[in-house]
Amino acid sequence: MTTDTATPNKPRKLVVTGGAGYVGSVCAARLIEAGHDVTVVDDLSTGHADAIPDGARFVEGDAAEVAETLLAEGFDGVLHFAAKSLVGESMQDPGTYWRGNVVTSLRLLDAMRGHGTPRLVFSSTAATYGEPESSPIPETAPTKPTNTYGATKLAIDHAITSYAMAHGLAAVSLRYFNVAGAYDQFGERHATETHLIPLVLQVASGTREQVQIYGDDYPTDDGTAVRDYIHVADLADAHLLALDHARAGEHQIYNLGNGTGFSVRQVIEACRSVTGHPIPAVVSQRRAGDPAVLVAASDQARERLGWKPERTDLTGIVADAWRFTQDRAQTGPA
Numbered sequence: 001m002t003t004d005t006a007t008p009n010k011p012r013k014l015v016v017t018g019g020a021g022y023v024g025s026v027c028a029a030r031l032i033e034a035g036h037d038v039t040v041v042d043d044l045s046t047g048h049a050d051a052i053p054d055g056a057r058f059v060e061g062d063a064a065e066v067a068e069t070l071l072a073e074g075f076d077g078v079l080h081f082a083a084k085s086l087v088g089e090s091m092q093d094p095g096t097y098w099r100g101n102v103v104t105s106l107r108l109l110d111a112m113r114g115h116g117t118p119r120l121v122f123s124s125t126a127a128t129y130g131e132p133e134s135s136p137i138p139e140t141a142p143t144k145p146t147n148t149y150g151a152t153k154l155a156i157d158h159a160i161t162s163y164a165m166a167h168g169l170a171a172v173s174l175r176y177f178n179v180a181g182a183y184d185q186f187g188e189r190h191a192t193e194t195h196l197i198p199l200v201l202q203v204a205s206g207t208r209e210q211v212q213i214y215g216d217d218y219p220t221d222d223g224t225a226v227r228d229y230i231h232v233a234d235l236a237d238a239h240l241l242a243l244d245h246a247r248a249g250e251h252q253i254y255n256l257g258n259g260t261g262f263s264v265r266q267v268i269e270a271c272r273s274v275t276g277h278p279i280p281a282v283v284s285q286r287r288a289g290d291p292a293v294l295v296a297a298s299d300q301a302r303e304r305l306g307w308k309p310e311r312t313d314l315t316g317i318v319a320d321a322w323r324f325t326q327d328r329a330q331t332g333p334a
């Protein structure tokens, strides 16, 4: 890998793996708006071709396989969003997650090394920490993932550290907490949806009868689990900053969240207030492996990247997701 000196706001030639997915499409759109040259690589396994923003070049295929030849063209960096990311599925079919996440990412790292691609921004996750010992969670917290998905992301983080140290890669891992909201015409539309806000909004839009509250006996104020919801556009801003702050031979790791927790009941209430729908909710069993409270300490991202989330109001986050849900209902299939 070549050494890299970052220049802020410099237009770059970038590969975005997973750019047809939820977070990747928003980030690709923001990168293009900022003047970067974006090539999306996506196998469309969970993404959608029509989510790839205008102005991006699209190469369909497996991220590792495509990178092995594509990177020969000479790129300034890779933003690596492509992954399998369903916690439940990862427990039932771990091989798919170890191959799809870890093996794919190792091949990508080798391709970057082979072709001298200097810079990587990687989508890591709060799931690398597992059940936290205290809250909010800083980057120095112990990493003890409680599911295979989190274990694969942690393994990739370890591999990135080794490649940065040994080969001079400039790398940043961003550990997202609960990503939510929408940006422009880009939002969350997973065929298998497990995330709370889109599921609740399906009730409001009439495609689901009720929402289940997974447990109301947690040691929290209202008994339901608490999460840190971060707007997808704020997350995208962090990726742009990470590109500028990546330094050769360093692997920086940052938590991305607002630092405020909202319970499942509070989220449902925010959805009721935004949509005007009563949204029936029933309490069911806890979902296996769900921690009671996950809230980020994001001071490092604020101090070192200069990141400042702008869209922290839960109602505003839900309102953006709702606008996206309604727009999709008019413009095409989910």
Ligand SMILES: NC(=O)c1ccc[n+]([C@@H]2O[C@H](COP(=O)([O-])OP(=O)(O)OC[C@H]3O[C@@H](n4cnc5c(N)ncnc54)[C@H](O)[C@@H]3O)[C@@H](O)[C@H]2O)c1
Pocket (backbone or CB within 6 Å): 017, 018, 019, 020, 021, 022, 023, 024, 041, 042, 043, 044, 045, 046, 047, 048, 061, 062, 063, 064, 080, 081, 082, 083, 084, 085, 100, 104, 123, 124, 125, 126, 175, 176, 177, 178, 179, 180, 190
């Ligand atoms: N959404 C969240 O709340 C959240 C939280 C923490 C971390 N993350 C991470 O962020 C990233 C994006 O998540 P998302 O919610 O946008 O998921 P998503 O499923 O919407 O997007 C993933 C994209 O990657 C593509 N893809 C998967 N495997 C591929 C491969 N081998 N080669 C090429 N393309 C491939 C899919 O087709 C899809 O377009 C993932 O790495 C995920 O683990 C997401």
Ligand SMILES: O=c1ccn([C@@H]2O[C@H](COP(=O)(O)OP(=O)(O)O[C@H]3O[C@H](CO)[C@H](O)[C@H](O)[C@H]3O)[C@@H](O)[C@H]2O)c(=O)[nH]1
Pocket (backbone or CB within 6 Å): 085, 125, 126, 127, 128, 176, 177, 178, 179, 194, 195, 196, 197, 199, 211, 212, 213, 214, 215, 225, 226, 227, 264, 287, 290, 294
């Ligand atoms: O129908 C539902 C869906 C979810 N929940 C609850 O709502 C909260 C949020 O659940 P999500 O599935 O929306 O999100 P998670 O907190 O489980 O997962 C998020 O955080 C994880 C880290 O633990 C990973 O990073 C993952 O990718 C990311 O989406 C949890 O307490 C969950 O039990 C419900 O009560 N009912």
